[in-house]
Amino acid sequence: MSVTANTKPVSFTLNGNEVTAQPGESIWQVADRLGTEIPHLCYQPEPGYRADGNCRACMVEIEGERTLAASCIRQPAEGMVVNTATERAKKAREMVFELLVADQPAREEAHEPDSKFWNWASDIGVTSSRFPAHERPVADLSHTAIAVNLDACINCNLCVRACREVQVNDVIGMAFRGSKSSVVFDFNADMGDSTCVACGECVQACPTGALMESSLLNDAGVREDYADEIVNSVCPFCGVGCQTEVHVKDDKIIKIDGAEGPANEKRLCVKGRFGFDYIHNPNRLKKPLIRRDDAPRGWDIGVPDNDFSAYFREATWEEALERAASGLNKIRDEKGPKALAGFGSAKGSNEEAYLFQKLVRTGFGSNNVDHCTRLCHASSVAALMEGVGSGAVSAPFTSVADAECIIIIGCRPGWNHPVAATYIKQAAKDPNKHLIVMDPRGQNLVRYADNHLQFKPGRDVAMLNAMIYTIIEEKLYDLQYVQANTEGFEELKENIKDFAPEDMAEICGIDAQTLRETARLYATSEASLILWGMGVSQHTHGTDNVRSLIAMSLITGQIGRPGTGLHPLRGQNNVQGASDAGLIPMLYPDYQSVENEEIRSRMEDFWGMELDKKKGLTVVEIMDAIHDGSITGMFIQGENPAMSDPDQQHAREALSKLDHLVVQDIFMTETAWHADVILPSSAHAEKDGTFTNTNRQVQMGRAAVSPPGDARQDWELIQEIAKRMGLDWSYTHPRDVFNEMAQVMPSLNNITWERLSRENVVTYPCSSEDGPGTEILFAQGFPTTSGRGKLVSTALIDPAELPDKEFPLVLTTGRLLEHWHTGAMTRRSEVLDNLEPEAVVFINRLDMKKLGLEAGDWVSVSTRRGTVSLKVRQDREVPEGMIFMPFCFSEAAANMLTNPQLDPFGKIPEFKYSAAKIEPLAVAAE
Ligand SMILES: Nc1nc2c(c(=O)[nH]1)N[C@H]1C(S)=C(S)[C@@H](COP(=O)(O)OP(=O)(O)OC[C@H]3O[C@@H](n4cnc5c(=O)[nH]c(N)nc54)[C@H](O)[C@@H]3O)O[C@H]1N2
Ligand SMILES: Nc1nc2c(c(=O)[nH]1)N[C@H]1C(S)=C(S)[C@@H](COP(=O)(O)OP(=O)(O)OC[C@H]3O[C@@H](n4cnc5c(=O)[nH]c(N)nc54)[C@H](O)[C@@H]3O)O[C@H]1N2
Ligand SMILES: [Mo]
Numbered sequence: 001m002s003v004t005a006n007t008k009p010v011s012f013t014l015n016g017n018e019v020t021a022q023p024g025e026s027i028w029q030v031a032d033r034l035g036t037e038i039p040h041l042c043y044q045p046e047p048g049y050r051a052d053g054n055c056r057a058c059m060v061e062i063e064g065e066r067t068l069a070a071s072c073i074r075q076p077a078e079g080m081v082v083n084t085a086t087e088r089a090k091k092a093r094e095m096v097f098e099l100l101v102a103d104q105p106a107r108e109e110a111h112e113p114d115s116k117f118w119n120w121a122s123d124i125g126v127t128s129s130r131f132p133a134h135e136r137p138v139a140d141l142s143h144t145a146i147a148v149n150l151d152a153c154i155n156c157n158l159c160v161r162a163c164r165e166v167q168v169n170d171v172i173g174m175a176f177r178g179s180k181s182s183v184v185f186d187f188n189a190d191m192g193d194s195t196c197v198a199c200g201e202c203v204q205a206c207p208t209g210a211l212m213e214s215s216l217l218n219d220a221g222v223r224e225d226y227a228d229e230i231v232n233s234v235c236p237f238c239g240v241g242c243q244t245e246v247h248v249k250d251d252k253i254i255k256i257d258g259a260e261g262p263a264n265e266k267r268l269c270v271k272g273r274f275g276f277d278y279i280h281n282p283n284r285l286k287k288p289l290i291r292r293d294d295a296p297r298g299w300d301i302g303v304p305d306n307d308f309s310a311y312f313r314e315a316t317w318e319e320a321l322e323r324a325a326s327g328l329n330k331i332r333d334e335k336g337p338k339a340l341a342g343f344g345s346a347k348g349s350n351e352e353a354y355l356f357q358k359l360v361r362t363g364f365g366s367n368n369v370d371h372c373t374r375l376c377h378a379s380s381v382a383a384l385m386e387g388v389g390s391g392a393v394s395a396p397f398t399s400v401a402d403a404e405c406i407i408i409i410g411c412r413p414g415w416n417h418p419v420a421a422t423y424i425k426q427a428a429k430d431p432n433k434h435l436i437v438m439d440p441r442g443q444n445l446v447r448y449a450d451n452h453l454q455f456k457p458g459r460d461v462a463m464l465n466a467m468i469y470t471i472i473e474e475k476l477y478d479l480q481y482v483q484a485n486t487e488g489f490e491e492l493k494e495n496i497k498d499f500a501p502e503d504m505a506e507i508c509g510i511d512a513q514t515l516r517e518t519a520r521l522y523a524t525s526e527a528s529l530i531l532w533g534m535g536v537s538q539h540t541h542g543t544d545n546v547r548s549l550i551a552m553s554l555i556t557g558q559i560g561r562p563g564t565g566l567h568p569l570r571g572q573n574n575v576q577g578a579s580d581a582g583l584i585p586m587l588y589p590d591y592q593s594v595e596n597e598e599i600r601s602r603m604e605d606f607w608g609m610e611l612d613k614k615k616g617l618t619v620v621e622i623m624d625a626i627h628d629g630s631i632t633g634m635f636i637q638g639e640n641p642a643m644s645d646p647d648q649q650h651a652r653e654a655l656s657k658l659d660h661l662v663v664q665d666i667f668m669t670e671t672a673w674h675a676d677v678i679l680p681s682s683a684h685a686e687k688d689g690t691f692t693n694t695n696r697q698v699q700m701g702r703a704a705v706s707p708p709g710d711a712r713q714d715w716e717l718i719q720e721i722a723k724r725m726g727l728d729w730s731y732t733h734p735r736d737v738f739n740e741m742a743q744v745m746p747s748l749n750n751i752t753w754e755r756l757s758r759e760n761v762v763t764y765p766c767s768s769e770d771g772p773g774t775e776i777l778f779a780q781g782f783p784t785t786s787g788r789g790k791l792v793s794t795a796l797i798d799p800a801e802l803p804d805k806e807f808p809l810v811l812t813t814g815r816l817l818e819h820w821h822t823g824a825m826t827r828r829s830e831v832l833d834n835l836e837p838e839a840v841v842f843i844n845r846l847d848m849k850k851l852g853l854e855a856g857d858w859v860s861v862s863t864r865r866g867t868v869s870l871k872v873r874q875d876r877e878v879p880e881g882m883i884f885m886p887f888c889f890s891e892a893a894a895n896m897l898t899n900p901q902l903d904p905f906g907k908i909p910e911f912k913y914s915a916a917k918i919e920p921l922a923v924a925a926e
Contacts, residue, residue, distance in 0.1 A: 005075060012076040015083055021076045026051060028058055028071040031084060038084050039093055039120045041100075041207045042156035043072035047265040048166040048426075049205070055156045056096045057120065061086045068092050090124075097121050100154050102129035103136070104208070111149050112209025112223050134179055139221060142192030144834040145274040146203055147214035149221060155181055159202035159211055167201045167267060168425035168448070183210075197817060198270040198835065199418060204257055213255055213274070215831075225254050231704040232259055232760060234691050235272040236347065236684035237820055239570035240264065240397075240419045241693025242272050243760065246685060246704040252280060253685060253705060262761060263398070263695055269418035270818060274831040276685065279705070281828040284666055285680030286709025288320030289313065299652035302642065302673025304824075304890060312678065317710065321717075324635075324677040325724030327660035328364065331633035332725075337365030337612065341622045341631050344371045344583040345638025346572035348714050349689025349701060351737035353578035354589065355718045356637055360616075361582075362607050363725040367594050367616030368631070371583040372639055373575050374619040375646075376534065379542030379906030380568040381579070387550040387792060388559075388566070389784035391591060392576060394777045395565035396695035396763075397531060400427040402563030405525035409438040409549070410460070410535020410912075414445055415817040417569050417694075421445065424531075434521055438463065439535060440812070441884065442877030453518065454879060456509040457810055458799035458913045460536060463508040463515065464548035465499035465794065470519035471555060472496055477523065481557030485781055488791035492551060495793035507796070523556045527563030534814060537568070538912045543905035544794035554789045560778040570694035573684070577692030580747060585616030590745040606744055618907040619645065620900055626654035633660040635721070637681075637714065642670035643822035643887065646909040647865045648895040664717055669824050670890055680711040687713055689734045690756055696773070697763045698748070700756040799913040800901035801864070807915035809847070809883050811863060813894040814912075816886045823888035839868075839889035842875035843918070844882070851918060858921040861885065863914045866896035869921060883916060 010021045014031060021030045031038050032045065042055035053073035060071045063081035068089055076082060083089065097120070104110065107118050107127060121127055140148035155174070160183070163172035171194055175184040185194035203211045209223070216223045227247035235242040243261025247254050253276050258266035283305045289312040301311070315323070331339050342364065344356035353371075360369035373381070381391035388394070397420045400406050406427060413421035421444075428435035428448035435449040440457040455463050471477050472493055482489050501512035501519075508515075522528045530553060536545045550566065558564040570576045582589035592599045594615050604611050617625055623645060625631040634655075645651035655661060655674035663675035666683045686707045692698045707713070715734055722729045731737050735753045742748040750766040751773075763773025781787045803810055818836040819826040826832040841861055843853070853859065855874040860867050861883065870885075870892035878884050887894035899914045 010076050010078050012078065012080040012082060015085065025075065026072055027060060027069070027074050027076050027082055030076065031071065036084055038071055039124060040072060041117060041120065041154060042158055044158055044205055049158070049161055050165060052157050052161065055154065057093055059089050059092045059096070060084045061089045094124060094126050097124060097126040098129045099131060101126060102131035102133050104152055109220070109222060110209060111147070111152055111212055111217060111221055114223070114226065115209045116207035117154065137182070140191050141214065142190040143196065143198070143214070144192070145198050145214060145270070145831045146191060146196070146200065147212050147217055147221070148191050149210050149212070150183060151210070152208040153183055153210040154208055155183070156207060158205040158207060159183060162201040162205040167199050167422045168429070169197055169199060171196045172202060197418070198274060199268065200270065200273040201267060204266070216255060225249050227254060231702050233685065233704060234261075234573070234699045234701045235268065236573055237271045237275065238417055239572060239575060239694035240417050241573065241691065241695070241697060241699055242268050242419050243699065244268070244272065248704050251705050253277070261699065262697055263396070263693055264419045267419045267422055270835070271820065271826065271832060275826055275829045277831065278825040278829040279683040279685050283668065283828060284708045284711065285668060285678060286711055287314040288317055288680060288710070289678040290315045290320060290323055291676045297656045297674070299649060299656045302670045304670060305668055308668060308673070311673070317712070320677055320679060321720045321724060324662040324679065325721050327676060328633050328635065328662065328721070329725055331660060332364060335632060338368065339631055340364040340366065340633045341368035341617065341625070342635045343619065343637065343639045343641060344369060344578060346372050346575035346578040347638045347684065348578070349574065349687065349691055349734065350577040350581050350698070350741065351689050351734040352637075352714045352718065353574070353581040353583045354737055354741045355715055355722075355731075357582040357589075358607065359718055359722045359725070359727070361611055362609055363722050363727050366612045367585045367614065368622060369583060369616060370585050370619045370622065371578055372572060372619070372644065373579050373584070374907060375538070375644060375909065375911070376571050376575060377537050377568050378908045379537045379539075379903050380532070380546045382906040383543045383546035383550060383792070384566070384568070385591065387547065387554070387790050388778060388782045390777065391579065392696050393565070393567040393570075393694060394559055395529065395567060396697075396775050397567055397569065398423055398695070399529055399563055399565060399776070400424050403427065403433065403527045403529040404563065405434045405436065405521050405528040407436045407438065407522060407528070407530045408445065409530065409532045410537070411531060411533025411569050412439070412443045412814070413531070413569065414443055416533065416571070416815055418817065420569065434525070436518055436521070440879060440882060451514070451518065453510050453514065456507070457812060457882060458539060459508040460545040461541060461548055461794050461796055462499070462504040463510055464545070464552060465496060466501040466504035466508070466512070466515040467519035467522065468492070468548065468552055468555065469496045469499045470501055470516045471523045471552070474520070476520060477555040478557035482555055485557075485788055486554050486791055487786060487788045489555065492555070492791040492793050522552065522558070527561060528556070528558040529563060529565050529567065531567045531569055533569050535912055537906070538908055538910060540800045540901050540903050540910045541797040542903045542908050544797065547792040547794050550789070551791050554791055560776065562776060565776065567694070573693070574691045576694060576696065577690070577698070580692060580745065581741065585618055588744070589741060590747050603744070620902055620907065620909055623651050623654040626657055632658060634658055635662045635664070636671060637664040637718070640669045640671045640822040640824050642674065643890060643893060643895060646895055646898040646900040646911060648893055649866055650900065651895070662721070664714065665824075666711070667824050667828065669822070679717050680709070681714045681717055682707045682711060690738060690753075692764075695763065695775075697761050698751055698756065699761045800910050801899050801913070801915045803881070803915045807863060807917050809881060809916045809918065811861065811883050811885065811897060811914045811916035812912050813885050813887050813898060816888065819886060819888035821888060823890065827888065839870040839892035840873040841870055841918070842873050842878050842884040844878050844880050845874055845876065846880045847883070848872065848874060851920060853920060860919050860921055861897060861916055862919070863897040863899070863916045865898070868892040868896050883918065
């Protein structure tokens with residue numbers, strides 16, 4: 001019996017018909033393609049799932065063979081005669097089901113009465129059994145999101161493949177033998193105590209309901225609620241842009257599954273699958289609010305979700321909108337357009353972002369509009385625009401499948417882009433590929449990596465330039481590529497002389513040989529790809545860090561081909577789209593400079609009014625301008641700067657100093673507490689709109705439920721303000737906005753609202769009305785003025801604040817898997833907050849010892865900007881001398897501590913490096 005894969009098409013007979021199998025196709029797949037259903041349990045016809053052939057539910061008869069064959073793993077041979085419905089095959093399948101039914105709770109008591117298992121059982125007519133049942137395992141309800149009821153388990157192994165092969169989390173396994181054989185988590189731990197990251201892939205794969213969303217089960221462990229509608233949409237959390245199937249019942253989301261999108265192929269992570277309940281949180285803003293005249297102001301008043309009735313009163317929409325707009329009008333008219341500023345949102349849609357920047361540019365009258373990209377990849381975008389003429393990724397993260405060498409630097413995809421991480425881990429398991437992790441902290445991807453360069457924080461340029469030095473000295477660069485496609489090589493060559501690995505080793509903490517070997521690996525691999533994140537960008541020398549990455553890729557020609565390129569992993573679900581749409585103080589939609597006469601006059605014609613000639617202020621500059629009195633009014637939509645800006649006291653003092661602040665959000669955030677008017681708006685699952693992910697894939701998000709109470713659509717509210725500021729807008733639907741955007745954004749060529757409604761996704765740039773778009777950019781040169789990629793030399797620059805005697809540690813900040821940024825959404829999601837409920841600082845065992853600390857002790861963490869109190873978590877991934885804090889916990893806000901010093905080019909603050917100290921607290925600091 002041959003089980004080797006067919007490499008050529010094969011003709012065979014299926015149920016009497018002459019058919020052809022494509023190379024690699026199994027009998028099951030051919031039958032399925034041609035419309036013949038064969039029962040299957042352990043087989044999952046989704047990308048990433050390997051057929052295992054263990055359940056025997058898909059047995060078919062092959063003429064001339066004594067035994068039946070499992071059609072999911074069997075490939076047809078030329079001339080083979082296969083019958084799926086012979087008496088023998090049917091009987092065999094019935095026997096399989098009868099044996100399995102014996103051990104199951106009856107369908108009426110089944111955890112999932114509508115499971116794949118019960119549906120097939122009833123299709124083939126076997127719903128009871130003559131066989132005695134084995135002893136049934138008890139339920140394991142130790143995890144907050146996933147219920148484990150192994151009484152329904154049929155040992156089909158799908159959850160093991162889901163966990164190990166698809167998501168590559170390696171938590172679920174099979175243990176014990178024979179009739180005792182069972183699914184286990186780690187070494188037979190309770191699910192809640194295991195290393196499970198709750199991606200829920202196993203839940204989605206389980207054909208029986210043995211693994212299920214616990215929120216769906218009643219007290220008897222039975223599912224009662226089923227969707228009356230399933231809406232295809234996109235996940236609201238990160239830039240991966242997973243497509244989702246949103247299950248809705250009675251205008252409430254009851255469950256989310258992964259849908260077949262190009263960035264996720266049905267996979268999701270814990271937030272996307274289990275974190276949706278924030279939108280039904282009782283504390284959603286439901287009525288417009290106006291600050292009471294006698295309410296005290298101050299930077300430290302805001303406690304999210306606390307009773308705010310002493311500060312705010314409910315108002316009608318008319319009153320609130322009037323108050324919001326007239327306050328802005330007054331400032332504009334009395335102090336001039338530049339006294340106003342706006343922060344738009346990377347959580348909202350492209351249409352909302354476009355309208356928001358248009359409101360600021362045409363209604364407020366200046367370019368003072370920015371958003372969280374400034375705190376994020378601003379330095380990456382600055383370097384990329386300068387070097388390759390485009391700020392977006394050159395290739396999707398799924399290109400890792402074609403890469404030979406994958407470098408991930410300054411990012412932590414396992415936590416922050418978990419579904420992208422599944423593709424990286426899958427690729428890294430291939431022995432012919434090499435994964436290199438460069439990060440001062442450890443992370444779970446290190447397990448799959450060839451090497452972890454655990455260098456000193458803030459020393460990226462030293463490390464990367466040592467690699468460039470090696471590539472040039474050892475002549476590993478691609479001379480032809482350099483000559484044909486780049487400029488500045490001679491200067492780079494000259495400048496790099498100071499960066500011999502032997503000299504940089506001490507500075508970056510990686511020995512010269514490793515630096516040289518890594519450089520060789522990157523330069524000489526068939527295809528090398530770099531993915532990076534905030535560890536690279538959030539520094540006062542962030543732009544230089546990225547310049548070095550770009551130089552490395554350009555001199556080796558590791559760009560523009562499959563498996564090569566530069567991929568800054570974009571953070572927010574729509575930060576790519578919001579930037580494209582022009583939520584940037586120096587750029588109109590599609591990155592067109594506001595200071596270019598010709599472009600400006602084109603935009604003036606298009607919008608029908610005169611526009612500001614000067615670029616506007618950026619996020620942190622706006623906060624400074626409030627302090628110096630030049631900005632006195634703001635509109636903030638879908639951002640929480642009171643938590644996300646560096647040096648929080650400074651930022652909150654600014655917000656409380658404003659004469660007029662309008663906040664449009666879905667929750668009473670720390671920022672909203674400072675507002676004069678609060679406009680309750682629509683969450684992601686409540687709106688139609690397009691969203692652009694990190695791969696440049698423009699995707700359709702669809703409203704699944706209605707906004708709560710009187711909350712209204714974001715786009716409508718922006719329009720209401722615009723109208724009251726003298727603009728004659730009359731959009732009736734996000735579609736109208738999209739159509740307008742497409743007229744000034746060449747990146748949207750061949751992408752229409754109708755197309756996206758139909759196809760869900762198109763990648764930009766797209767060169768034809770029906771093509772899927774261009775995944776890999778720069779195959780032929782660069783969109784710079786010269787058509788060449790620019791090599792820019794960099795220098796060694798220290799982080800802005802180095803540790804000293806008083807503040808001996810390096811504080812780095814970032815994220816947790818379960819929480820989103822400032823916690824606005826995820827701390828209001830029951831599942832996610834249960835998983836990470838309290839503020840912690842991560843610290844190495846050795847530093848704990850020096851300070852006499854035990855895990856769970858209360859400490860204070862201080863920098864020159866402030867002090868917070870929180871608990872200690874021992875963490876072996878943080879190196880000695882460094883501490884890590886996530887910035888989601890308002891009770892111990894990391895940004896009380898961070899340094900607002902800016903990178904001169906990207907204007908991004910140094911979130912990743914402050915000098916800090918830790919002191920034990922004797923008493924619990926409740
Ligand atoms: N769960 C979750 N996921 C998210 C988010 C979230 O809030 N929660 N936010 C989203 C957003 S907007 C963004 S931008 C992304 C961010 O995603 P990432 O870029 O992965 O973000 P961080 O965790 O902030 O930092 C990444 C890494 O930088 C490392 N690092 C620290 N200092 C240095 C240094 O000096 N050099 C280098 N090379 N590395 C250093 C840290 O050790 C850390 O591993 O995540 C997105 N995804
Ligand atoms: N210390 C430290 N600080 C950092 C970083 C770091 O690594 N360390 N990272 C920085 C980075 S990379 C980023 S991107 C920023 C993120 O900073 P922010 O964007 O300020 O953070 P979020 O918590 O994502 O804020 C989103 C806000 O939008 C609201 N919201 C969600 N959906 C909607 C909607 O549909 N409509 C409206 N109107 N509102 C909505 C939420 O309730 C929340 O208040 O933080 C930055 N700050
Ligand atoms: Mo970000």
